[in-house]
Amino acid sequence: MKKKIVLLGLLALPLVLYIYFSMAKHNSLFLPVITKNVSELPQGKTFTDSVVQLKDKITILGFLGNDVVKRKESIFNLDQKINGKYRAFKDFQIVMLMPDGTQESVKQVELSLKSMGDISNWKFVFTSPEAIKRFYASLKVKEQLGDDLGTFNVFIVDKSLNVRGRKGETKNKMDSEYRDGYNTFSAAELHNEMTDDVKIVLREYRLALRKNDTLKGAKREI
Numbered sequence: 178m179k180k181k182i183v184l185l186g187l188l189a190l191p192l193v194l195y196i197y198f199s200m201a202k203h204n205s206l207f208l209p210v211i212t213k214n215v216s217e218l219p220q221g222k223t224f225t226d227s228v229v230q231l232k233d234k235i236t237i238l239g240f241l242g243n244d245v246v247k248r249k250e251s252i253f254n255l256d257q258k259i260n261g262k263y264r265a266f267k268d269f270q271i272v273m274l275m276p277d278g279t280q281e282s283v284k285q286v287e288l289s290l291k292s293m294g295d296i297s298n299w300k301f302v303f304t305s306p307e308a309i310k311r312f313y314a315s316l317k318v319k320e321q322l323g324d325d326l327g328t329f330n331v332f333i334v335d336k337s338l339n340v341r342g343r344k345g346e347t348k349n350k351m352d353s354e355y356r357d358g359y360n361t362f363s364a365a366e367l368h369n370e371m372t373d374d375v376k377i378v379l380r381e382y383r384l385a386l387r388k389n390d391t392l393k394g395a396k397r398e399i
Contacts, residue, residue: 242327330358
């Protein structure tokens, strides 16, 4: 009897997951890979002397550049629209790769973020301009890095060091949709598009983990 229940569950799971995932606004069960095997983060300093890596993490990756104040509003948009919804996920992080010398400006931003809630998922990594340029080039995205080593765009990087985004048709199939980054200056874009895409990536991994646990349980029963 137990074997039948397990097998029935395995057969029903794909249908349930299809319905669950189809709730996404652009009806995608999988967020496409834009760039495979980007470089690992360059070595740098953090406020806590911790090592920050992309591997085995679902990362929102950004570059604030030398003028942190210029992108302050974008930071708050990202914190409210994305971090506020997904910070409870164990493997989720927001990483900002910063030029050395911006530490004091970032500290002021951190204080403002802390006043709004938990920012334990935020990681600021400080390194040389040359290292930032080399790393950014490995992303192979359309948006060019600014002369100030910053951009308003942020990128979704999965646990296997792949940039994830959209490439295909929009929901109404009237035009082609391609997105490798998300504009943090636009709260609407973060809310309507990026929130949906991050949700899909997180569910992919939750699904895989759940499937592995189910299969292990089935093997034990058999």
